[in-house]
Amino acid sequence: MAALTQVLDALNTKAAAIPTADLxxxxxxxxxxxxxxxxxxxxxxxxxxxxxxxxxxxAEGRKExxxxxxxxxMVDEEVTPRQLFEAIGHRIGIKEDRIVLAADIAWSGNHNxxxxxxxxxxxxxxxxxxxxxxxxxxxxxxxxxxxxxLETELTGAIKAEAEAGEGIAxxxxxxxEYIIVDDxxxxxxxNLGDYGLQDAKDILAIRALKNRFGGAGQQGAxxxxxxxxxxxxxxxxLSPYLNKGSDIGTLKEILADKLEIQKKDILSRMPQxxxxxxxxxxxxxxxxxxxxxxxxxxxxxxxxxxLGIPESSGNPSTTAPVGITGPDGKPIVLDLGQVxxxxxxxxxxxxxxxxxxxxxxLTQTVRENIPDGIKAILASVDELKKGAGAKTTQAPEExxxxxxxxxxxxxxxxxxxxxxxxxxxxxPECGREYTKEEVLG
Amino acid sequence: xxxxxxxxxxxxxxxxxRQIRREIEKAGLENLKILVEAGRSIVGTYLQGCSPQEKxxxxxxxxxxxxxxxxxxMVLEEVGRQMPEIxxxxxxxxxxxxxxxxxxxxxxxxx
Numbered sequence: 001m002a003a004l005t006q007v008l009d010a011l012n013t014k015a016a017a018i019p020t021a022d023l024x025x026x027x028x029x030x031x032x033x034x035x036x037x038x039x040x041x042x043x044x045x046x047x048x049x050x051x052x053x054x055x056x057x058x059a060e061g062r063k064e065x066x067x068x069x070x071x072x073x074m075v076d077e078e079v080t081p082r083q084l085f086e087a088i089g090h091r092i093g094i095k096e097d098r099i100v101l102a103a104d105i106a107w108s109g110n111h112n113x114x115x116x117x118x119x120x121x122x123x124x125x126x127x128x129x130x131x132x133x134x135x136x137x138x139x140x141x142x143x144x145x146x147x148x149x150l151e152t153e154l155t156g157a158i159k160a161e162a163e164a165g166e167g168i169a170x171x172x173x174x175x176x177e178y179i180i181v182d183d184x185x186x187x188x189x190x191n192l193g194d195y196g197l198q199d200a201k202d203i204l205a206i207r208a209l210k211n212r213f214g215g216a217g218q219q220g221a222x223x224x225x226x227x228x229x230x231x232x233x234x235x236x237x238l239s240p241y242l243n244k245g246s247d248i249g250t251l252k253e254i255l256a257d258k259l260e261i262q263k264k265d266i267l268s269r270m271p272q273x274x275x276x277x278x279x280x281x282x283x284x285x286x287x288x289x290x291x292x293x294x295x296x297x298x299x300x301x302x303x304x305x306x307l308g309i310p311e312s313s314g315n316p317s318t319t320a321p322v323g324i325t326g327p328d329g330k331p332i333v334l335d336l337g338q339v340x341x342x343x344x345x346x347x348x349x350x351x352x353x354x355x356x357x358x359x360x361x362l363t364q365t366v367r368e369n370i371p372d373g374i375k376a377i378l379a380s381v382d383e384l385k386k387g388a389g390a391k392t393t394q395a396p397e398e399x400x401x402x403x404x405x406x407x408x409x410x411x412x413x414x415x416x417x418x419x420x421x422x423x424x425x426x427x428p429e430c431g432r433e434y435t436k437e438e439v440l441g
Numbered sequence: 442x443x444x445x446x447x448x449x450x451x452x453x454x455x456x457x458x459r460q461i462r463r464e465i466e467k468a469g470l471e472n473l474k475i476l477v478e479a480g481r482s483i484v485g486t487y488l489q490g491c492s493p494q495e496k497x498x499x500x501x502x503x504x505x506x507x508x509x510x511x512x513x514x515m516v517l518e519e520v521g522r523q524m525p526e527i528x529x530x531x532x533x534x535x536x537x538x539x540x541x542x543x544x545x546x547x548x549x550x551x552x
Contacts, residue, residue, distance in 0.1 A: 372490045372491050372492055372495060373464065373486075373487035373488065373490045373491045373495070374464060374467045374468050374487070374490075375490055376486050376487060376489055376490020376491070377468045377472060377473070377476065377483065377486050377487055377490065378468065378472060379490070380476060380481060380486045381472040381475050381476060384475055384476070384479050384481070385475070
């Protein structure tokens with residue numbers, strides 16, 4: 001959308017009325033947006049006309065254009081307060097999603113209330129330094145003063161800087177002003193460091209503890225050198241008395257006091273072995289136990305006997321194998337291949353037996369389940385089959401059928417190739433003739 | 442006749458035919474074909490081979506079917522419906538079906 005001054009500038013160059021569309025085209029703006037701007041200018045009396053007749057700048061508009069007092073308000077530019085609020089967040093380098101979140105929270109209440117906006121930004125977990133900048137900027141946009149409740153928070157940064165300038169190392173809440181150099185916190189400026197003062201102190205304390213308990217061996221040498229220094233200190237302290245020839249009782253008393261002090265100092269430097277520093281985890285305890293066992297393995301026979309540890313069997317690979325010797329005294333060598341083959345053979349035999357048993361059982365079941373009627377049918381079929389087979393085999397060897405004459409009882413047979421013609425009795429005395437019906441009957 | 446009685450009758454018919462079909466399957470279609478071609482009665486052969494106990498059981502069941510209105514003709518028809526392959530074997534011989542039915546009726550009468 002074109003600004004109001006741009007619209008007035010464009011109209012100022014026109015001698016005649018110009019339609020809204022042409023003006024928008026000239027301003028490279030949308031027709032709708034340009035029409036809105038013209039309406040606003042018309043309300044203020046800077047332009048006249050309408051969309052049908054076209055627009056002309058008025059004398060008052062020219063005057064205002066020359067004086068340059070046409071200041072678009074937020075409403076004129078159609079910038080919403082929320083957009084403005086979010087723009088501040090962008091400007092101070094807050095991430096987009098966090099800006100939207102903060103705006104959502106702020107707009108869930110009265111966003112014109114600075115206290116609420118401060119609370120909303122706190123709820124959005126905006127860092128306090130950025131929060132104060134954001135709220136101050138927003139407060140300026142709203143043209144509101146600092147609420148008394150937020151005076152400390154919104155002006156805290158300035159105070160801290162002032163106090164830092166005066167040499168008072170007050171810690172700004174949440175500010176990172178310090179770095180650690182040679183185990184000392186060094187202030188490098190607001191938000192330029194890595195830690196706050198308290199954080200830096202805490203880290204240094206942790207480091208000191210870690211060095212003390214972690215590097216006990218190294219510290220042993222250091223404590224020895226420190227003890228030597230202390231002894232020299234004692235001698236230095238005693239030297240005036242030694243040179244002056246003081247009485248021995250006084251010397252003893254001073255020496256005892258000094259040695260007591262040194263003893264306390266040395267004891268305080270030594271790591272406390274008797275006190276468990278921290279409860280160990282189960283894994284840690286197991287690891288220690290295994291390590292202890294490992295060390296006991298290497299212990300001598302005397303120590304093992306004292307501690308009641310049985311004699312170790314040693315490395316199994318180095319011990320002599322338990323062998324079986326034969327009658328001839330030679331060790332019996334067991335060939336595992338033969339054992340495997342034997343087992344395989346036994347398995348196959350067992351499977352074959354099982355299969356045979358299963359088949360037998362199945363046959364028995366089938367046999368038991370076939371009813372007698374079916375058996376009769378099968379038997380009958382077998383009989384028929386056998387009969388048909390016998391017929392076919394016996395047909396060529398069929399014996400000639402013998403007949404007996406009804407009169408003379410003479411036996412005779414049918415001649416080969418008989419086709420049904422009448423047959424005479426072979427007895428010449430009888431000579432009876434038989435027809436086909438008589439023969440077959 | 443009520444719907445229930447019709448259903449029961451149909452159920453018994455199907456069950457009887459199914460039992461006969463099982464027996465036929467045990468005997469084998471080819472064997473039955475041989476018997477039919479030889480003119481031997483399948484029913485007669487079967488019943489002749491049965492034990493007296495089996496015969497009594499069959500007779501009892503067939504009489505129960507007859508009382509329910511299920512005739513031997515209906516049972517054979519249902520067998521033919523369940524086993525379409527048996528129909529041509531029975532039909533190949535003239536009057537074979539009728540002979541079998543008469544055989545069954547004779548069996549029941551004898552009892």
